[in-house]
Amino acid sequence: MPMPSSLQRLRRELFATPLDSLISVLLMGGLTAAAAGLLHWALAQAQWLVIQANSTLFAIGRYPLDQQWRLWLLTTLLAAATGITWGLLRAWPRPDRPARLWPRNDVLASGLLALLALLLPAALALTPPLQLRWWGITALMLLARWGAGCWGPRVPGPIRRLLPLAWPVLYLLGMVLINGGLGLMPVPPSQWGGLLLTLIESSFAILLCFPLGILLALGRRSDLPLLRWGSVLYIEFIRGAPLITLLFLGQNILGFLLPGGVAPERVWRAAWVLTVFAAAYVAEAVRSGLAAVPRGQLEAARSLGLPVHQALIHVVLPQALRVALPATVGQFITLLQDTTLLSLIGLLDLLGTARTVMANPAFLGKNAEVYLVLAVLFWCCCAALGLGSRALELRLNPNANVRSTLANAKA
């Protein structure tokens, strides 16, 4: 009697041999037990009040209450910019395929976002005004995405080229909003905390370590012995030391290295140490990309009359960075995870905030709930970065573009 194909596949995958069947049964039993235990714990035993009562603390630390409108404004701006960028990316035609306004994944992502905006504030037991704000921000983002998708093709070329500049401008604006200045009341870094501090530290370090890493990688491959050995020394020194010892160095010795009073605030010291640390690893990732570019590329560019720096910028680096992209983003993900080490030197990043919350007698012993939520949060952020990297990799891959163009031409 012929079996349905799905059953056949199940049999091939799980019960091909007696040993396989045994392994499958054991694993399924173990998995069911673990899932049931976890579900029972999460629904019956865990007390999620520790998260609900401290959600603001986890999000922004001890940021002054009367200045929080600045963070709401920043979130709104970020949501609008994300929506517009997303819509424009879909509206403009791409070299590899015609523009499609609503691919299936986008519909899925929008639905997921809307669902999250509905469920998450409720799960966190936010007050109705706060819930309304989150709904508004999500609606604004989806609306901006829809609007940019509709109007995107009509944007004239020169403005199109200027639009990416909105992001660095927004970043600087965000720093001003968070930090104060330009007429806003200054909020000292010691009052930043939670997710806000984690994001500031990691974004600052990611943005700065990338150019620094490229320079170091170029230095390491340079023909000039002094530059080469200097870069090698720097990279190997940093890579030989655990991050915690460097953070320790930054907190305890940086003050001695600079003339009195010039040493930056502890939060910024840590940000600089993270930058300097990650730059060495990014340099190694970029170096592997540079090694993948054939020597002839530089020679050809030089023989066409390009000076060295132009040959590097226009010919070698674009190819090298494409190859180095997965490893580089891998380093960024590591960097995001490494911000948890700030809690060991007494800063209140997400993990540091978690520790202070659990030191509160009211929430003593609620380790499992807090750590689980943090783990899910970090997992989502890192997995999203990884997914983005893979999408970018596909998009930048010239062979894939050629292949899909051919496929389109055939079809």
Added chain:
Amino acid sequence: MGSPIQAQAGAAPPWWRNRRLIPWLVQVGVGLVVLVLVAFLVGNLVRNLTAAGLLLSWSWIHNPSGFDIAETLLPFNAALPYWRALLAGLVNTVRVVIAGLVGATALGTLMGTASFSSNGLLRRLARIYVEVIRNIPLLLQLVFWYFVVFLQLPNGTAALQLPGVVLAKSGLYLGHTALVNGVWQGSLRFTVEFTALLTGLVVYTGAFIAEVVRGGIAAVPQGQWEAARSLGFSPLQTLQRIVLPQSLPVILPGLNSQYISLAKNSSLAVACGYTDLYSVAETTLNQTGRAVEVVLILLGAYLVIDLLISALMNGLNQLVQIKER
């Protein structure tokens, strides 16, 4: 646009276009900048340290430390000098690193090969393990293992018991175990701090090693599997005798960097309450204020550990290179 070539053919180029001179000028310039910067920083350091009365000196290292270390291989007490404390910390670090290397290699190899299993469930579980572990910060995992898992273990008769192994809140007991007056005793005892740190390091590094092993196995041509199977090897024999030996030259360099990162990551022991080198150094700094010396000791010690691992792995690498005529 042809004029530069004609000019070059005629006369010697001006000095600012000299291909030999410019690189040297660039180097001298960069070198000078670095030199001035270093001189500035070191000058400040010396001036500030002198002002604080902390100029580089090593005499404090012979003073009695005044703190105790919960678990040591070397005998240690508070009356012994700082250098003994640091040495005890170093030995503790080396202990957890060696145990971690063995454990992570075993787990990583198991999980790496599991992703080639004929069993679909096992294959997917191996992938899920890697994806979950790699995207969660190690420090978070360590505090999870310590506070949520190991500190919640029961003591006494309720402890987890297997033949020859007892896991209780008071520690991990191996060998001949017995319950004496409600307290477990065993021929080999590890504290729960050590066990939590070791578990965290093994599980975390194991995920990365699994990826390295998977890459190495994937690099062996499919024909090797088929040839071995057609000669009558079982799947396990094929893996053991044919595939793994060929993938080792690919795997070992990747393992090297994972081993080094495990050694460096062991410095997070302080999150589990295990007294390793970093933790002793931190206490020493708090007591003596000798920041520069302590950082130098830390950097030097980890550098030596890294270099030792690298040397070992390079030696191994030469052993497993496929010898051709």
